[in-house]
Amino acid sequence: MEHPVDFNKTYDVVIAGGGNAALCAAIAARRAGASVAIVEKAPRFYRGGNTRHTRNMRCAHDSATETLSGPYTEEEFFDDLLRVTQGNTDENLARMMIHQSKDMLNWIVEQGVRFQPSLGGTLSLGRTNSFFLGGGRAMLSALYRTAEGLGVHMTYEAEVTDLEMDGPRFVAAEVTTPNGKRRLVAKGLVAASGGFEANIDWLKEGWGEIAENFLIRGTPYNRGSLLRTLIGKGMTQIGDPTQCHAVAIDARAPKYDGGIITRLDCVVFGIVVNKHCQRFYDEGEDIWPKRYAIWGRLVAAQPDQIAYIIFDARALKLFMPSLFPPITGTSIEDLAGKLGLDPARLRETVDGFNAAVQPGQFDDTILDGCHTEGLEPAKTNWARRIEQGPFYAYPVRPGITFTYLGVKVDAEARVQLADGGRAENIWAAGEIMAGNVLGRGYAAGIGMTIGSVFGRIAGEGAGKHASR
Amino acid sequence: MQAVEFRFPDSKARPVNADHEAHLSEAERLMTVCNSCRYCEGLCAVFPAMEMRRAFSAGDLTYLANLCHNCGACNSDCQFAPPHEFDVNVPKVLAEVRNDSYARYVWPGFLAPMFRRNGLMVTLIAALSVAAFVIGFAAWHDPAVMFGTHTGPGAFYKIMPHNTMVAIFGAAFLWSVLAIVMSCVNFWRDIGEPSSTLRDPQALAGGAHDAATLKYLDGGGVGCMAESDKPDDNRRLYHHLTFYGFMLCFAATSVGTLWHYLMGWDAPYPWYDLPVVLGTLGGIGITIGPIGLLMAKFRRDPQLMDESRKGMDVAFIVMLLLTGVTGLALLFLRATPLMGTMLALHLGFVFGFFITMPYGKFMHGIFRGLALVRYAAEKRRAFG
Numbered sequence: 001m002e003h004p005v006d007f008n009k010t011y012d013v014v015i016a017g018g019g020n021a022a023l024c025a026a027i028a029a030r031r032a033g034a035s036v037a038i039v040e041k042a043p044r045f046y047r048g049g050n051t052r053h054t055r056n057m058r059c060a061h062d063s064a065t066e067t068l069s070g071p072y073t074e075e076e077f078f079d080d081l082l083r084v085t086q087g088n089t090d091e092n093l094a095r096m097m098i099h100q101s102k103d104m105l106n107w108i109v110e111q112g113v114r115f116q117p118s119l120g121g122t123l124s125l126g127r128t129n130s131f132f133l134g135g136g137r138a139m140l141s142a143l144y145r146t147a148e149g150l151g152v153h154m155t156y157e158a159e160v161t162d163l164e165m166d167g168p169r170f171v172a173a174e175v176t177t178p179n180g181k182r183r184l185v186a187k188g189l190v191a192a193s194g195g196f197e198a199n200i201d202w203l204k205e206g207w208g209e210i211a212e213n214f215l216i217r218g219t220p221y222n223r224g225s226l227l228r229t230l231i232g233k234g235m236t237q238i239g240d241p242t243q244c245h246a247v248a249i250d251a252r253a254p255k256y257d258g259g260i261i262t263r264l265d266c267v268v269f270g271i272v273v274n275k276h277c278q279r280f281y282d283e284g285e286d287i288w289p290k291r292y293a294i295w296g297r298l299v300a301a302q303p304d305q306i307a308y309i310i311f312d313a314r315a316l317k318l319f320m321p322s323l324f325p326p327i328t329g330t331s332i333e334d335l336a337g338k339l340g341l342d343p344a345r346l347r348e349t350v351d352g353f354n355a356a357v358q359p360g361q362f363d364d365t366i367l368d369g370c371h372t373e374g375l376e377p378a379k380t381n382w383a384r385r386i387e388q389g390p391f392y393a394y395p396v397r398p399g400i401t402f403t404y405l406g407v408k409v410d411a412e413a414r415v416q417l418a419d420g421g422r423a424e425n426i427w428a429a430g431e432i433m434a435g436n437v438l439g440r441g442y443a444a445g446i447g448m449t450i451g452s453v454f455g456r457i458a459g460e461g462a463g464k465h466a467s468r
Numbered sequence: 469m470q471a472v473e474f475r476f477p478d479s480k481a482r483p484v485n486a487d488h489e490a491h492l493s494e495a496e497r498l499m500t501v502c503n504s505c506r507y508c509e510g511l512c513a514v515f516p517a518m519e520m521r522r523a524f525s526a527g528d529l530t531y532l533a534n535l536c537h538n539c540g541a542c543n544s545d546c547q548f549a550p551p552h553e554f555d556v557n558v559p560k561v562l563a564e565v566r567n568d569s570y571a572r573y574v575w576p577g578f579l580a581p582m583f584r585r586n587g588l589m590v591t592l593i594a595a596l597s598v599a600a601f602v603i604g605f606a607a608w609h610d611p612a613v614m615f616g617t618h619t620g621p622g623a624f625y626k627i628m629p630h631n632t633m634v635a636i637f638g639a640a641f642l643w644s645v646l647a648i649v650m651s652c653v654n655f656w657r658d659i660g661e662p663s664s665t666l667r668d669p670q671a672l673a674g675g676a677h678d679a680a681t682l683k684y685l686d687g688g689g690v691g692c693m694a695e696s697d698k699p700d701d702n703r704r705l706y707h708h709l710t711f712y713g714f715m716l717c718f719a720a721t722s723v724g725t726l727w728h729y730l731m732g733w734d735a736p737y738p739w740y741d742l743p744v745v746l747g748t749l750g751g752i753g754i755t756i757g758p759i760g761l762l763m764a765k766f767r768r769d770p771q772l773m774d775e776s777r778k779g780m781d782v783a784f785i786v787m788l789l790l791t792g793v794t795g796l797a798l799l800f801l802r803a804t805p806l807m808g809t810m811l812a813l814h815l816g817f818v819f820g821f822f823i824t825m826p827y828g829k830f831m832h833g834i835f836r837g838l839a840l841v842r843y844a845a846e847k848r849r850a851f852g
Contacts, residue, residue: 045551052547055507114689116510120519133688134545135507141544145698259547261504261554321522322504323554 002148005155007175007182011037012466013459014173014186016160016226017193018042019049020136020448021430023143024455025190025462027111030150032463037184038147038154039175041193042221046257047140047156049194050218050402050431050447053259054136055119056129057108057448059101067115070127074098077128080443088439096411097437100453105130108452112142121265121320124289129445158182160193160226165233168417169424188425188462191415192455195403195431196224197244198256203400206241213305215249217399220256227406227432235423236408236416239435245442246296249399251306252324264394265319267295268382269364270311271353272396274302277336277345279353284381287367293442296398308339309394310350312386318364326392335391354385402447404435413458425465427458488572491564495529498561501554508542511688513678513843514562515542520850530572531659533565534832534839537685539703540693540772550771563774570831573658575650582827587779590824594787597823598816605812614808621734627808628815630728637815640822647826648834655835665845674844679837682707693772701768706760710788711833713753717795720747736802748799754792758785784829791817 013029015022018040030036040047060074077098081089109115114133118126125131132139147154155177162174164183172185196202198220203211231237253262267283272295274280281298285291299307316326329335332350333343353375360370362384370383407428408416415426415433430451437450499518502508509515513535521528538559548554571583582589605614605627618626625633656663665671678684682704685692691699724743727733737744762785765778794814801810824830 045549119506120509120516121506131510132507133510134541135505135547137547138507138541138545138688141698254553257547257552259505260507261501261548263504317522320504320506321500323501 003151003153005037005039005153005158005184007184009035011035011153011184011186013037013188013190013462014039014160014184015190015192015459016173017049017191017430017432018047018154018156019051019192019194019430019451020054020140020143021432021451021455021458022190022192023048023140023147024108024111024452025192025427025429025459026147026152027143027150028456028459029190029463029466030147030152030459032460032467034463034466036147036152036463037186038152039158039160039173039184040154040156041159041223042156042219044156046219046221047144048137049222051140051451052137053218054132054139054445054448055260056125056131056445057104057452058129058443058445059105059449060098061102061105064127065105067117067130068127069117072128074102077101080128081437081446084441084443085439086441088441090436093409093411094437097449097453100457101449104449104452104456107456112146113139114142122289124287125444160189160191161229163189163226163229163233167424168421170426187466188427190455190458190462191226191230191407191426191428191432192430192451192458193226193432194222194224195244195406195434196227197222197400197403199223202228202241203403206405207300210300210305213397214246214300215251215253215258215262215397215399216256217247217249217258217262217401218256222402222431224403230407230415230426230428230432234418235426236418237405238408238433239405239439241403241405243404243435243440244296245293245401245404245447246300246398247292247401248295248299248307248396250322250324251395251397253397253399258323258399261323262399263292264309264322264396265292266309266311266315266394267292269315269318269384270309270386271350271379272307272309273341273346273349274307275304275341277341277349279349279377280307282377282380284371284379284383286381289444295396296400299396300398305397307396308341309396310335310346310386311392312388313390313392314384314388316392322394324394326394329391329393330389332386332391335393339393339395350386353379353383354387357383357385401442402431402434404438404440406431406433406435409433409436409454411457412461413454414461425462427462429454429458487564488568491561491568492526492529495533495561495565496524498556498558499524499529499532501548501556502558505548507547508545508558511541511545512537512539512684513840514558514684517843517846520846525660527659529565530569530655531661531839531842533562534569534655534835535684535843536562536566537682537836538563538772539685539687540701540769541687541690541699543772544693557771559772560774563772563777566832566835567774567777567780569655569835570651570828573651573654573835574827575647575654579827583780585779586777586828587783590780590783590787590820590828593824594783594790594817594820597820598813601812601816601819602809605808609808615805616808617803617805618807619803621736623736623802623807624811625734627811630734633815637819637822640819644822644825648831651826651831652834652838655838659839659842661842661845665842668845670848671841671845674847675837675841678840678844679833693769701764703761703764706757706764708757709753710757710761710785713750713755713757713792714788716746716750716753717792718750720744720750739799744799747795751792751796751799754788755796758789758792761785762789780829787817787821787824787828791821 012034060077116133158177160173161176164172170189250262336343336346356372356375413427415423548556571580685704692701720743798810
């Protein structure tokens with residue numbers, strides 16, 4: 001049974017957003033005895049922001065479970081985080097989150113979420129990441145069912161567009177609905193409304209005009225309205241607008257919401273060239289799951305923000321298929337013609353690459369050491385001549401998953417004020433504060449960990465605050 | 469709709485619904501999309517079977533379609549389901565391919581048009597069958613016999629001689645068994661599984677287990693999704709009642725046959741005798757089960773269903789229901805003057821049911837069972 005938000009009522013907690021962080025906060029606040037209203041911008045089908053597109057979360061655990069193939073200690077988790085962020089993390093917050101992530105594996109199951117062993121094709125995550133049975137939308141539906149059962153009120157197609165403050169205290173939210181603006185009074189606010197990745201104008205503030213060529217992998221509803229309002233009302237900003245999770249996705253994907261199926265896993269099996277047919281990075285630097293998240297940025301730095309993955313018939317079946325079939329050519333020149341590239345230059349680049357490939361035993365399952373000599377940039381693994389037709393290509397563009405610029409929080413998920421101290425009754429969870437933990441880089445499933453752990457903390461804190 | 473000619477591996481052409489090719493190409497698109505996502509692989513057998521392939525032939529798609537139990541979980545879990553522009557609707561498209569497959573493999577092939585307006589055809593056949601028995605009995609007998617009260621061993625045979633009954637029903641049953649077997653041969657050849665799998669006891673046991681428990685009619689563990697993302701549908705329970713009710717009725721008939729030929733005991737048997745106990749329990753099953761299934765069908769989200777073939781489903785369910793209801797009525801009224809009439813009605817529905825088995829929704833159970841046997845074999849080949 002869904003209960004709509006009653007705008008004439010004063011709620012204990014109002015939650016902006018409708019994804020994993022928002023729902024964990026709503027459930028935790030409700031279980032702490034608070035009355036809770038969820039304000040979600042998307043229509044019901046698209047509810048949940050990027051959670052719809054997720055498939056797993058990364059939680060520490062001391063032993064193997066039914067769905068996890070081995071232990072993943074807090075220390076190892078923290079080392080992984082340090083490595084991917086290159087130290088750009090708040091160590092105290094990060095360690096607290098990692099510690100709490102252990103219990104999250106149980107807590108989230110108690111909220112109705114179900115796990116399965118890692119998905120086909122993602123074996124490398126089988127030990128560290130817990131996969132949702134049915135994926136992120138199934139996970140989200142379970143949380144919504146639980147929240148509805150607990151009596152959480154919710155409204156869709158409604159966005160928190162402004163805040164009424166009394167000094168450091170939140171008083172009421174201005175909610176923009178299809179029927180106009182409404183005032184929603186509450187004793188506390190949890191900001192869990194995601195990043196601003198779908199707001200191209202904001203992306204341009206960091207990236208300049210090239211942001212026009214970015215594709216957005218998730219919902220068009222993550223526009224960062226509340227984030228902007230919070231910063232405007234004196235909350236501390238963290239991170240800069242260029243930091244985000246970005247991967248190279250199929251350039252033929254729609255502008256928004258192409259999701260996982262536009263992802264391409266074949267970079268390591270070929271070469272990647274820009275529109276001038278030049279290579280620009282070592283395609284075989286490391287195994288793909290460890291490197292996929294750098295390619296969005298690499299392609300963003302190329303002219304017109306486009307690149308082409310070129311490979312031959314031997315590589316075709318080594319990776320997972322994706323939404324669009326590759327573009328096919330009988331020869332390198334034929335392929336170049338179909339891609340709108342200069343055939344002679346592409347031939348020259350492929351020939352140069354082929355000539356530099358050293359003999360070796362190709363093995364796609366390990367770092368096989370098959371490399372090039374005397375080529376700049378080198379390809380250090382899986383370097384195999386591109387010579388067996390037909391030849392294939394995928395055009396790729398940067399696909400933005402989510403942005404890291406956010407508001408600063410403390411260990412209670414309480415939002416910090418720019419001029420010292422903290423907001424009395426505003427908490428933040430999920431992508432809107434991910435930058436506290438994730439200053440740069442990415443590790444699979446960590447966005448969901450941030451959302452769940454800080455969502456639960458924020459919800460419990462806001463719930464307790466209201467009942468004081 | 470216009471019939472389209474298809475070429476088969478065995479070079480026989482069969483007319484199938486004109487939309488069949490469109491259904492197949494949409495199913496191929498979806499399986500390619502799903503194979504690049506795989507979030508649903510834990511829900512049922514369809515997605516693991518899909519992951520064993522990179523390209524999908526018509527036979528593969530038909531196999532996957534018959535593995536699908538239409539629980540709806542993948543639709544409510546899919547981030548690309550309608551209204552998303554990728555329009556990924558696996559339950560509906562596989563239902564279309566599955567429903568096409570009954571016509572695709574029908575034997576003899578010229579009866580494929582039976583599936584075009586199947587609800588109407590099955591209804592007509594049932595009506596004709598019932599009418600034939602009622603009129604036949606009325607014309608044959610003097611009203612005193614037809615509306616008389618008959619009790620004791622051999623009472624039914626005063627209305628219809630035992631040998632006539634055996635000849636008519638035996639012929640109908642044997643024909644249907646032959647037609648079903650031939651359809652299965654067509655199905656098995658087209659999906660491309662070697663015949664040796666059908667002699668593999670582990671595959672047969674695995675398939676039988678998954679069919680008998682309806683392992684995959686459970687939304688991945690929470691129940692079927694009827695309306696949206698809330699499991700709120702108990703089709704597995706109603707299906708069990710229907711299936712096991714049907715099997716009990718079949719067992720009742722078999723035991724009755726043994727009683728007749730082996731023991732020399734003539735029906736009707738007393739209420740506590742085995743054929744009557746089995747038949748009564750079975751009759752209750754195929755009465756309550758179909759009612760539940762019908763209610764579930766009309767509550768279901770149309771997005772999950774092949775609406776154009778709803779008539780076929782409903783005709784089959786109603787046929788089972790009427791077989792059950794008239795059987796129970798015959799049991800209660802057999803010592804009254806209405807026995808003759810109820811016998812005509814019941815035999816009419818049973819006969820109609822028998823002869824339409826290869827030409828209607830009944831085939832879903834057969835192809836589903838075969839698909840599950842193949843899946844059991846494939847799973848063992850892939851994962852040991």
